[in-house]
Amino acid sequence: MERLPLGEYREFRRWSGKPKHWGPPGSGWQAWFGGQVIDGLCDTLDRHLAGQLGQPRRDATPAAIGCVPWLTSDSVIDRLLKLSACCIVIDKGRRVAPKRLVMHDRPFPNVLPGLRDTAPSVDGSAPVIGPYSGMPEHELGPVRVVGWRQVGIDTSKPLLHAKMLVLGHLGIEKFGPDDSLYTEELVFTPSSVWWGSANWTRGAEFHIEFGCWSDDPDFTEHATEFVSDVVRFSEPIESTTVGPEPDLVTVVIDDEAMAEAAMEQADAPESEEWDRLIEGEDES
Numbered sequence: 001m002e003r004l005p006l007g008e009y010r011e012f013r014r015w016s017g018k019p020k021h022w023g024p025p026g027s028g029w030q031a032w033f034g035g036q037v038i039d040g041l042c043d044t045l046d047r048h049l050a051g052q053l054g055q056p057r058r059d060a061t062p063a064a065i066g067c068v069p070w071l072t073s074d075s076v077i078d079r080l081l082k083l084s085a086c087c088i089v090i091d092k093g094r095r096v097a098p099k100r101l102v103m104h105d106r107p108f109p110n111v112l113p114g115l116r117d118t119a120p121s122v123d124g125s126a127p128v129i130g131p132y133s134g135m136p137e138h139e140l141g142p143v144r145v146v147g148w149r150q151v152g153i154d155t156s157k158p159l160l161h162a163k164m165l166v167l168g169h170l171g172i173e174k175f176g177p178d179d180s181l182y183t184e185e186l187v188f189t190p191s192s193v194w195w196g197s198a199n200w201t202r203g204a205e206f207h208i209e210f211g212c213w214s215d216d217p218d219f220t221e222h223a224t225e226f227v228s229d230v231v232r233f234s235e236p237i238e239s240t241t242v243g244p245e246p247d248l249v250t251v252v253i254d255d256e257a258m259a260e261a262a263m264e265q266a267d268a269p270e271s272e273e274w275d276r277l278i279e280g281e282d283e284s
Helices: 037-049 072-078 203-206 218-233 254-268 273-284
Strands: 018-024 029-034 063-067 085-091 117-118 144-148 166-177 183-196 209-214 248-250
Touching: 018 218, 029 037, 037 063, 037 166, 037 183, 037 203, 037 209, 063 218, 085 218, 144 218, 166 218, 183 218
Parallel strands: 063 085, 085 144
Antiparallel strands: 018 029, 029 209, 063 166, 117 248, 166 183, 183 209
């Protein structure tokens, strides 16, 4: 007997492939039910790539962070590969790794909330930041793992079961009191979230699922913080540990070295260039 996708049965024909609108009037939020829910995720990614979600600055590029137990859908992977960067956390007990995405040459930088002061541990220890080393810059993705590795036939292990994709943009922002005194930082600005019951797999098209998309600011902020914590708890795709052993740690600031450098700078004689400037001001 042929096993048709459940969403193709008569009871679900009015649902499958027909997104519903929800939320406040004019919000444009969408929900998918029944079959073809993964198609809804792909449509959302297409809109994001086309610049139709959020209001990115001209120089910003589309990016995304997310988590899902299993990722094998070629349609989803095709679109993730078109992003400027992504970091997707999958369950450590996965049977198949999304090799094309693992090899993606544009991994996500550590600019997520709560991750700017983290770095991969060095022999189990946190890196030390001195006065001249600067805050750590490293790459997070594009695919990481979290949780427990499958051991034998035991299927009772805890799972990463959240299925969520935060869409946003990477761009340079200026921070400072005015246009002449500022610093520039690479920033991820989230704009919307897709979430649902469906794994991003080839088999999802045969199931009855649901999915939702929203650009509600509060929900997007919470989802970004949650996924950032999942990333912080995760490990590189090549991790071989059985249980959770996050490799990202908070860096240690060498306060003593910082203080000594500040004192040395305060006691240092003025440079000749500075002296010339002062003398020039006096002559004028």
